[in-house]
Amino acid sequence: QVQLVESGGGLVQAGGSLRLSCAASGSIFSFNAMGWYRQAPGKQRELVAQIFSGGSTNYADSVKGRFAIFRDSAKNTVYLQMNSLKPEDTAAYYCAADRVQTRYWGQGTQVTVSS
Numbered sequence: 001q002v003q004l005v006e007s008g009g010g011l012v013q014a015g016g017s018l019r020l021s022c023a024a025s026g027s028i029f030s031f032n033a034m035g036w037y038r039q040a041p042g043k044q045r046e047l048v049a050q051i052f053s054g055g056s057t058n059y060a061d062s063v064k065g066r067f068a069i070f071r072d073s074a075k076n077t078v079y080l081q082m083n084s085l086k087p088e089d090t091a092a093y094y095c096a097a098d099r100v101q102t103r104y105w106g107q108g109t110q111v112t113v114s115s
Contacts, residue, residue: 001025002024002025002026002097002099002104003025004023004024004025004097004105004106004107005022005023006020006021006022006093006094006106006109007023007109008020008021008109009093009109009110009111010110010112011113011114012085012112013113014085014086014087014114014115015085016113017083017084018082018085018111019081020079020080020109020111021078021079022036022077022078022079022080022095022106023076024076024077024078024097025076026076027073028073028077029053030099031053031097031098031099032052032053032099033051033052033053034050034078034095034096034097035047035049035050035058035069035096035097035098036049036093036094036095036096037096038089038091038093038094039091039092040090040091040092043091045094046060048060048063048093049063049067049068049069049080050069051070051071051078057069062088063082066083066084066085067080067081067083068080068081078095082111085111085113087113088113089113090113092109092110092111093108093109093111094106094107
C-alpha cells in the first residue's frame with residue numbers, strides 16, 4: 001500500500017519561504033509522476049507542480065518563478081520549495097503520486113500566508 005507523508009507546512013508572512021516534503025513508502029521512480037496540489041476553502045483542488053519520472057516538471061502559471069519541485073531519490077522524497085509567498089497561496093497542500101491509472105494522496109499540510 002502506498003503511503004505519502006507530507007510535512008513542512010505552517011504560518012509565514014508574505015514574501016517568506018517554506019519547503020514542503022512528501023515522503024513516499026516506496027521508490028519514487030515507481031510512479032509515473034508525483035506532484036503537489038492545493039485546495040483553498042470554497043475552491044476546487046488545483047495542481048501546483050508536478051515532476052515526472054523522467055525528471056521533467058510542470059507548474060501552474062500562478063507559481064511559475066516562485067515555486068520549485070524537486071526530488072531526492074535516496075530519500076524517496078519529493079519537495080516543493082515555495083518562495084515569495086503570497087496570501088493567495090494559503091491553502092491545504094496535498095502530495096499526489098500517479099501509478100498507471102491510480103492516484104494516491106497524502107493527508108495534506110496547511111500553508112497559511114499572512115499579509
